[in-house]
Amino acid sequence: MSTPAPDFDQQLTGSPPPPPTPAASPGPTHAQPDWSDAADDEDFFLAQVRQHFQHCSGPHRNRILADLLNMCTTQQLSFVHQFVSPLLKKDPFTSLPDELCLRILSFIDDPKVLARASQVSRRWRDLLSDDVTWKNLCVKHDYGRRLSEVAYGVPAYTPNRPGALPISDPDFTNRSFPGALPCSSASGAPRSFDNTTNSTVFGRPKLRSYKSHFKQRYLVESAWRTGGRNTTRTITQDGRVVTSLHLTPRYIVVALDNARIHIFDRDGNALRTLQGHIMGVWAMVPWDDVLVSGGCDRDVRVWDMANGHCLHTLRGHTSTVRCLKMSDANTAISGSRDTTLRVWDIRTGVCRNVLVGHQASVRCLEIKGDIVVSGSYDATAKIWSISEGRCLHTLSGHFSQIYAIAFDGLRVVTGSLDTSVRVWDAHTGVTSLQFDDTRVVSGGSDGRVKVWDVKTGQPVRELITAESVWRVVFEDEKSQLLVWPVHALTQILGAKIST
Incomplete structure (x- = not known):
């Protein structure tokens, strides 16, 4: 007996149909004999049969039933089958202990099946709660x-x-x-x-x-797969290039190349325009009602979005401010085409630190806790300590400008114009790896190439030490490494290195 699934189960489409819904527990409705043409004395006779059958032993009952069934026609046997089948059904969850029932349910991965199963009976619903x-x-x-x-x-x-x-x-x-x-x-x-x-x-x-x-x-x-609706509405009337966009729980914030920043509510209704930059705004970051922005005029400005007032103008960069992030409510970090990053106290408007090390424009940055990672047009990414104001690691390996960077506290992911995306270990700088069913070969900016056992996770050996390893590839019998400043070919089995 099929039962409808809850509304949320019908949202997902494109997936294979779930297994059949479990049948409902047997109820009082099953095949019943027709008494419409019964004689007056039939009920009295059946009462005597029932009384006799009730006092019979088990073997005696079996002989009576067998004798009666042997006398039945096929149609009558079919009626017996329909009458007996529901009586033989038993819900295993009514007799098994809760721990075993929950163990059985733990093997079901499809939420639709679980949702439908909860409608079988009160017992099933209690278990699935x-x-x-x-x-x-x-x-x-x-x-x-x-x-x-x-x-x-x-x-x-x-x-x-x-x-x-x-x-x-x-x-x-x-x-x-x-x-x-x-x-x-x-x-x-x-x-x-x-x-x-x-x-x-x-x-x-x-x-x-x-x-x-x-x-x-x-x-x-x-909803991401099938829901939602597309609403198109033009909310900026300037006709200029949108250089930065943020969506917060309260505002839609749009920066333009004409030095203006527009603030709208979540429905796209204009609230106010922030004016103070004298050239295009290329970076901004919101925090509550505070907005930090930077652009071609080399200034970093701190705004109160609730009233549109400029709280601070932070000066120090000597070229366009290209990226901005905030590590907490009081600290903003800016990256500029002047190759530096600056750490600002936006409460007081003071520059706490200048992070120097990149050789070209700082294009992107990301923050987690006390660590900031930056990507530059010099094709490197750097990992910095905000509190110490120093570079912890330089991630070298890309051949062209880095335009995008991501950081989750453990891994750094960089995207470059060299068409590659690299995943780095934020603590060690591992820069490249390849693996098969049995081994992993990794190389890093520390110049070390290591072979690891996939099953145990333990290091097997170290192949080579160079200044920096940019790329690792290997086959069954050979590994080829791209290192700086030379290309090295390593024969794994023979451990022969040629340059």
């Missing part, structure tokens, strides 16, 4: 929680609510990503998704069940 099942499903679908959910859009804490687990559960630590909003303000108060202090979160953390979390993530993923 256990949050551990949905927690495991969140893990399987990689629906990890983010710290922004602690104070944004989650129900209030209820101590005795069944299935409620803390969002700070260690199995769902924050999945950091480039541009993620910090989870605390300068005052130490928790922040909501829009990065504003939320006083309602003091005292104890808000909780959310894994089932509701999975449903929300499932709906969001489904």
Whole structure:
């Protein structure tokens, strides 16, 4: 018996149909005999038969049934089959212990099947309300929680609510990503998704069940595939080039090459225009109601978007400010075509530090905690300590300008005009690797090429040491390395090196 799935299960399309829905538990409705033509004394006779059958032993009952069935026609046997089959059905979840039932349910990966199964009976629904099942499903679908959910859009804490687990559960630590909003303000108060202090979160953390979390993530993923609508509207009337765009929980912020910055509400209605730059604005970053911008006039400006006032004009760069990021509510970092990065205190308007090391324009940067990574037209990326004001690593390997960079706290990803995207280890600088079923060969800016065992993760040997390794490729019997300043060919089996 098929049962309809909940609304959120119907959002995802393009996937194979789920397995058949489990049949409902047997109810009182099954094949019944027709008493319309029964004689007056038939009920009295059957009462005597029932009384006799009730007092019979097991073997005696079997003989009576066998004798009666042997006398039945095919049609009558079919009626017996229809009458008996529902009585023989048994719901295994009514007799198995909860732990075993939940273990069985843990092997189901399709949320549609689980949602439909919860409609089979109250017992099934109670089992599928256990949050551990949905927690495991969140893990399987990689629906990890983010710290922004602690104070944004989650129900209030209820101590005795069944299935409620803390969002700070260690199995769902924050999945950091480039541009993620910090989870605390300068005052130490928790922040909501829009990065504003939320006083309602003091005292104890808000909780959310894994089932509701999975449903929300499932709906969001489904909407990305098939939902939403396309709305086209022209909101800038300047007719100029848009150089930078940001969408915040409150504003749409647009910078143009005519030195103006327009602020709109989320529906695209104009709120105000920020004027103060005298040349094109090429970089900006919002934080709450604060906006930091920079451009061709070499200035970095700090704005209050609520009233449109310029709070500070930060001067020091000698060329166009090309990129901007903020590490916290008080600290902004700018990258310029003058090859430097500058660390600013936007409360006081003071430059805390100047990071020097690039040989060409700084095109992009990203921040996580005390670490900032920058990409430059000199084809290198650098990893800096903000507090120490020094370069920790130089990532060399690209052959052309670096235009894009991402950083998650562990890995640096750089995109270059040389058509390659490179993934780097932020702590060691590993720059290139290749792997097959048994081994990994890695090379880095430290000039070391290592062979690793895939199964154990342990190093097998070190092949070569050079000034810097840019590229590693290998076949079954040979590895070829592109190193600086020479090309080296390494024969793995014979360990023969020729230049």
